[in-house]
Amino acid sequence: MEAGMxxxxxxxxxxxxxxxxxxxxxxxxxxxxxxxxxxxxxTLLGPSGSGKTTTLMMLAGFEVPTHxxxxxxxRPIKTMPPHKRDIGMVFQNYALFPHLTxxxxxxxxxxxxxxxxxxxxxxxxxxxxxxxxxxxxxxRPGQLSGGQQQRVALARxxxxxxxxxxMDEPLGALDKRLREQMQLEIKQLHETMGIxxxxxxxxQSEALTMxxxxxxxxxxxxxxxxxxxxxxEHPVNSFVAHFIGENNVLAGxxxxxxxxxxxxxxxxxxxxxxxxxxxxxxxxxxxLSVRPERIAIVTDDSSSDGPNRxxxxxxxxxxxxxxxxxxxxxxxxxxxxxxxxPGAHGSLRHGKSVFITFRPEDCLALDPV
Amino acid sequence: MTTAYLTGANTQTEVPLKRRLRRAERxxxxxxxxxxxxxxxxxxxxxxxxxxxMLWRAVDDREVRQVLPQTIAALADWxxxxxxDEKAYSALASDVxxxxxxxxxxxxxxxxxxxxxxxxxxxxxxxRNLKAAPEPGTAKxxxxxxxxxxxxxxxxxxxxxxSGPITGFYLLAALDLVQNVDGAIVAAPPDQAIYRSLFVxxxxxxxxxxxxxxxxxxxxxxxxxTLPQGKSNLLMIFVLLPFWTSLLVRTCAWIVLLQSKGVVNxxxxxxxxxxxxxxxxxxxxxxCVAMTHVLLPFMILPLYSSMKAISPAxxxxxxxxxxxxVTAFLRIYLPQTLPGIGAGxxxxxxxxxxxxxxxxLVGGAADQMISYFIALYTTDTxxxxxxxxxxxxxxxATILLALVYGKLVQGQQVTGGMKN
Numbered sequence: 177m178e179a180g181m182x183x184x185x186x187x188x189x190x191x192x193x194x195x196x197x198x199x200x201x202x203x204x205x206x207x208x209x210x211x212x213x214x215x216x217x218x219t220l221l222g223p224s225g226s227g228k229t230t231t232l233m234m235l236a237g238f239e240v241p242t243h244x245x246x247x248x249x250x251r252p253i254k255t256m257p258p259h260k261r262d263i264g265m266v267f268q269n270y271a272l273f274p275h276l277t278x279x280x281x282x283x284x285x286x287x288x289x290x291x292x293x294x295x296x297x298x299x300x301x302x303x304x305x306x307x308x309x310x311x312x313x314x315x316r317p318g319q320l321s322g323g324q325q326q327r328v329a330l331a332r333x334x335x336x337x338x339x340x341x342x343m344d345e346p347l348g349a350l351d352k353r354l355r356e357q358m359q360l361e362i363k364q365l366h367e368t369m370g371i372x373x374x375x376x377x378x379x380q381s382e383a384l385t386m387x388x389x390x391x392x393x394x395x396x397x398x399x400x401x402x403x404x405x406x407x408x409e410h411p412v413n414s415f416v417a418h419f420i421g422e423n424n425v426l427a428g429x430x431x432x433x434x435x436x437x438x439x440x441x442x443x444x445x446x447x448x449x450x451x452x453x454x455x456x457x458x459x460x461x462x463x464l465s466v467r468p469e470r471i472a473i474v475t476d477d478s479s480s481d482g483p484n485r486x487x488x489x490x491x492x493x494x495x496x497x498x499x500x501x502x503x504x505x506x507x508x509x510x511x512x513x514x515x516x517x518p519g520a521h522g523s524l525r526h527g528k529s530v531f532i533t534f535r536p537e538d539c540l541a542l543d544p545v
Numbered sequence: 546m547t548t549a550y551l552t553g554a555n556t557q558t559e560v561p562l563k564r565r566l567r568r569a570e571r572x573x574x575x576x577x578x579x580x581x582x583x584x585x586x587x588x589x590x591x592x593x594x595x596x597x598x599m600l601w602r603a604v605d606d607r608e609v610r611q612v613l614p615q616t617i618a619a620l621a622d623w624x625x626x627x628x629x630d631e632k633a634y635s636a637l638a639s640d641v642x643x644x645x646x647x648x649x650x651x652x653x654x655x656x657x658x659x660x661x662x663x664x665x666x667x668x669x670x671x672x673r674n675l676k677a678a679p680e681p682g683t684a685k686x687x688x689x690x691x692x693x694x695x696x697x698x699x700x701x702x703x704x705x706x707x708s709g710p711i712t713g714f715y716l717l718a719a720l721d722l723v724q725n726v727d728g729a730i731v732a733a734p735p736d737q738a739i740y741r742s743l744f745v746x747x748x749x750x751x752x753x754x755x756x757x758x759x760x761x762x763x764x765x766x767x768x769x770x771t772l773p774q775g776k777s778n779l780l781m782i783f784v785l786l787p788f789w790t791s792l793l794v795r796t797c798a799w800i801v802l803l804q805s806k807g808v809v810n811x812x813x814x815x816x817x818x819x820x821x822x823x824x825x826x827x828x829x830x831x832x833c834v835a836m837t838h839v840l841l842p843f844m845i846l847p848l849y850s851s852m853k854a855i856s857p858a859x860x861x862x863x864x865x866x867x868x869x870x871v872t873a874f875l876r877i878y879l880p881q882t883l884p885g886i887g888a889g890x891x892x893x894x895x896x897x898x899x900x901x902x903x904x905x906l907v908g909g910a911a912d913q914m915i916s917y918f919i920a921l922y923t924t925d926t927x928x929x930x931x932x933x934x935x936x937x938x939x940x941x942a943t944i945l946l947a948l949v950y951g952k953l954v955q956g957q958q959v960t961g962g963m964k965n
Contacts, residue, residue: 236861236865237864237865238861238864257864257869257870258861258864258865259863259864259865259866259867259868259869259870259873260867261865262867263865264865264866265861265862265865265866267858267861267862268858269856269858271856271858271859271861271862272862273859273862273863273877274881275880275881284863284866284868284876285866285867285868288863288866288867288868288869288872288876289867332866333865333866336866336867342865
């Protein structure tokens, strides 16, 4: 069987050649091969309609793949009904049962498993302690705040020790401060309990904060699966570069390719040296990607700072407290962002001519957008 | 001292604020009242008025008082233990003569005949045979000679009981109770005791229809609530279709279907399933079938609205937590439809309680419900008192049910609702 294809950590879930269509015309998931390792926190990240939620629903058993097979602990589960999969799930709107108390909600997965009464009581009490809500055990979900409901939903999905926990944008309905707090709480739970979590979100900062690995979805295809820092530093294509973090794009044409680097003539004038990540060869059009914090602004034109030096004109500056942003016009791109130290923006008046410089290894030549 | 002064100042500034608030709210209240005023007036004249009139008629008892005023006055201090004295007899003689002249004997005779069978004959024969006012002191003898019933205590207690102006006679009768000669409330004689069994029958039929509606309506409502919009809209039209046809037409359609030479029997006969036509109509079966059909939408709609409010995420959550479909349905879905079940059942049950046309058309003699008798007493025998009393008892039972339901729903809201 496929167990022969050994991976470094044992794969708990394996998507193999999964396709899914709802209408028989368009594939929502085009061809998914994905391994989820035991104990990891993996995030399926992508814009809406990218197929990430469908993937999660197929794993939970609420959608059936049109083609391919899903393995859970090496057992094919395509035709297994959801209640037999032993997968805990946290829903977007919590889906707490409104007619049951908090304690009854948390006890539900245990009681349907015919757990003994004493055991149920003990584990519910432990779960309530875990979410610090012992005193609210006899309230109804409608009497709790959003954050409290979210904690109960978490406890309910974890209390029966499932081999896998799925979370479908669980923090989407919370305000920013609470969301950030819950992110840390979930991450802490993951670390202390050693559970495997598959998390779906469209919020890249959420994904970067919590995940061991992130699978970036777009258009029904996994664009890249990697650790958060690797996704940020080494995006494989323009979509990933653009979706993860802030990014400046310059269009151009490849002139020469020399091993890992290439020389690119910009459409808006000038030429730079970039890392050749996703270019087919000389003559191909490309989109260059440069992060705002990897760019320096030079006001005098005396020094020569390597191969990447482009003239720019200041459009605007934005003060953001811990840092500032300069919006420049560079080679035809009027929204070119450069991150500045706070206080450095004072000298950059609108219309001022400056130069920007960046290292070739910080400039990625990717597929044209 | 300073504190007291400050408090005083505070209330001084507070009062006008409260007054202004009240004034602002009063304008809004007046506006709201003005909007509902036409309906209120309409309801007052068409609903509240007739109901009050009906309740009044159930206890109103002035017929005998009008026809035999002197007799009633003479019986006022009679203790009912013995025959009344000569004064009552002479008062009766004079009342009867006056009533004969006015032609009002029949009014009193009818009312007294409700209470004591044969009283009509007693009174009319007395009126016919009493030539003139008897000599003083001979009234008792004269009247007893005309009709020996005047020598019986029951005759006189009947008149005294009917002296009004209000009476519990009709209400007691509606519950199969009577007041005996000694004024005690006892069960009516078996040949007159029909109303309790009638109420029981009415409740049994209504309950059967409610249960049938629930059994048939629940899956339909579930389908409606879970199908995609387009399909559920089409289905909803089919559910509402019966509302576009008159009740009479729908009931008659069942006669066509169910009669012994009807569509159902002919089909079964043609298929060789039966040799003799089944008796499907003019019995309890026909009544339940026709009433269930008519009342089904009233069950489906509340069920549908309560089911529509249940997010499919609950069942998904239940499944992901390990509940097989049946468990998820019983423990998660069903409890959340209880308000809908309660509302639909109450609606159907109360509507069924008052059903008249359908049982009258497709039921047999043993399937007539309380409203049939109310109609009978108002239109045929003109016994308004009894008709009103039956109506009042039915109304009371319905109100009690509604209160119980309200209590149940409220209890659920207190425990399950949004309360912070």
